[in-house]
Amino acid sequence: MKILVVGSGGREHALCWKLSQNPKVDAILCAPGNGGTARLGENVPVKDDDIPGLVALARDREVDLVVAGPELPLVLGLVNALDSEGIPCFGPCAYAANLEGSKAFSKNLMHEAGVPTAPFRVFDEYDEAVAFVRKKGAPIVVKADGLAAGKGVVVASTVDEAVDALTDMMVKRSFGTAGARVVVEETLQGEEASFLAFCDGHNYALLPSSQDHKAVGEGDTGPNTGGMGAYSPAPVLPEEKYAETAELCIKPILKHLAAKGEPFKGVLYAGLMYTEDGPQVLEYNVRFGDPECQPLLMRLETDLLTIMFACIDGKLDTIEVRSTPQTACGVVMAAKGYPGAYPKGMEITGLDEADAMDGIKVFQAGTRLDKGKTVTSGGRVLCVTALGDTLAQAKERAYQAVDKIHFDYSYHRRDIADKGLKRLS
Template sequence: MKVLVVGSGGREHALAWRLGQSPKVSEIFIAPGNGGTRLEGINVPIKDDDLPGLVNFAKENKIDLVVAGPELPLVLGIKEALSKEGIPCFGPGAYAANLEGSKAFSKMVMRDAGVPTAPFKVFDEFDQAKAFVENKGAPIVVKADGLAAGKGVVVASTVEEAIEALDDMMVKREFGTAGERVVVEEALKGEEASFLAFCAGEDYALLPSAQDHKAVGEGDTGPNTGGMGAYSPAPILPREKYEETAELVIKPILKLLADRGEPFTGILYAGLMYTDDGPSVLEYNVRFGDPECQPLLMRLDTDIVEIMLACVENRLPEVEVKLKDETAICVVMAAGGYPASYGKGKEICGIEEAEKLEGVKVFQAGTKYTDGKTLTNGGRVLGVTALGADLGAAQKRAYEAVEKLSFEDAYFRRDIGDKGLKK
């Protein structure tokens, strides 16, 4: 069968790599792809928001399955557009994709489904939001309602910082229309975990827990990024708690959406904060996380095509989702200056050497391949991912691989996985 992966990041490289291991797959296309995805299939110069272009390509090339990597095409309705042509898409429809596409919609769905989440208010007017923040005080969280490439959330430690965030979003429109509406919510304290599940209507198959590292600096300092590294499993959410947690944060959402006639197919991702009162949902995503996807797919021990087809054909309980017992960790190597301004076009060296290490795979994210060279082409450049018998072994192997890689102004956190080791 022929598969089209939509997207251009490290997650899409990991998806294309894993899909390519299926004996069912004869050809993989990635739109638009990056310097690494060309090693797994054929890159196609169609952007992830060009729905007509993607649908036409899928039709003309007789694609059997489309896998939407990022959230944007899902929010725009790629599933519905492909469905009109009889082409299956792994991912939810536009209504359910609003769990990620609109923070306000997501919080209201959580409230309606009885899912634990921080108290919140939604605002369309700057003055009203400002008055609320001044009355509530800090710390407080300000979120742009729409998609802002993972950067539309500010955890403000002071009232002034919160008002500045409101001004950036609602007045200066730093995130365009995404900041026309904002969600202001109570700041929760605790440790985070990511909990993902393959879903088909009200059926789900759980993936192991993971932990992302959002802040750019070691010790979780500095501004938020798209993610500087992740590992799986996360000791904060042990295996014996998976089903109990799913009953709390996965099952109620799937039931509510099914009851509304909008059943969810694809990956449901719950971003959790473990407070003194137990887990609380910070956000939902409607696709694999990036970089959580990379260690999770390193651990997956069932043909991913079998799972995805079972989801789109609504027969998920027929497939057993098996996982390797090993731990996996991903360390992101970023361009110096990220998440603010950074340079591009720096040559990357050492990928082949790093991948000679047992259990190591270098997933490319912000890269391009030009004139026989792999060059930097984004903020998060590489996701250096390793398997190990336990977290300590996986961490040691990942950082061994990082030391074999180089590009000008490369930056990475040296503490990915440390929180898990402390547990």
């Protein structure tokens, strides 16, 4: 069986790694891939937003399954385009992918489906948005409606900050057309958790809870990033609360989209905030999170390929999705300066030594192969992920592996999973 994985990050390396464990898989293509995926299969220089190029690649290479890692190709209609060619793709159709592609669409759908979320307003006119912000006061959240690479959300502590954010998005177009429309919503206070489920349009199978660390600096300080580390499970969302939480944030969305004739198939990711009033949905993603994917796939025991085809075929209720009771912790090693400007091209050493450690897997993200050497090519370079019998052990193992890896201008947080350890104590 031949599989095409779309994307180039640590999530895509993890997907290739997990799928390669199925004995039926004899070839993996990754478009465009990275230094890690190149060691598991063949990287093909087709970008993740080139829908015609990806369809042609899948058709010409007689691919049996396409797996979309990031959200962009899903929002652009990759599943729909492949469906017209009779090629199965794991992920939602373009309409359902708007849960992530448009924050206004997502918030309105939550409202229609009765999902708990912060009160909000949607604006197409700058002056109206500014007037609303001045009337409501701060703190307040301003979100670009469209995809902005995880950077289109500003939690403004003052009215001036909120107006500046509106100016950047709607007037200066710092996020292009993504900021032409904005969502303004009340600020939620609490601790976050990520809750993901495999979905086949009607049925769902829950993955364990996890928690991402968005801020670049320790103690959740500094600008937001794509994620500096994650661990699973997250004590803020214990296993005994999974079913109840799914009734709040997974089941209503699946039911609502199915009723619209646009069933959701793939991974539905609810970003939750645990407030004094209980869990509220901050946002939905329509794919695995990165770096949550890495700890979650380390824990997943059921064959991933089997799960994906069950989702596509509407037969998820015929299989059991199991994860190990062990804990997993992933620490992102980044290039100093990220999420701003950062250097590239530094040689990475110690990868094989770290990978050989018990319970460790080093997932590559911003890397490429250069004359047999692995060098950095992005801001988030690696996600060093460890299994452990406890969260403390998983964290200890992850940092032991981190300490064996070196590249110039390397940076990582040392407090990944500390919130979970504090809650457990």
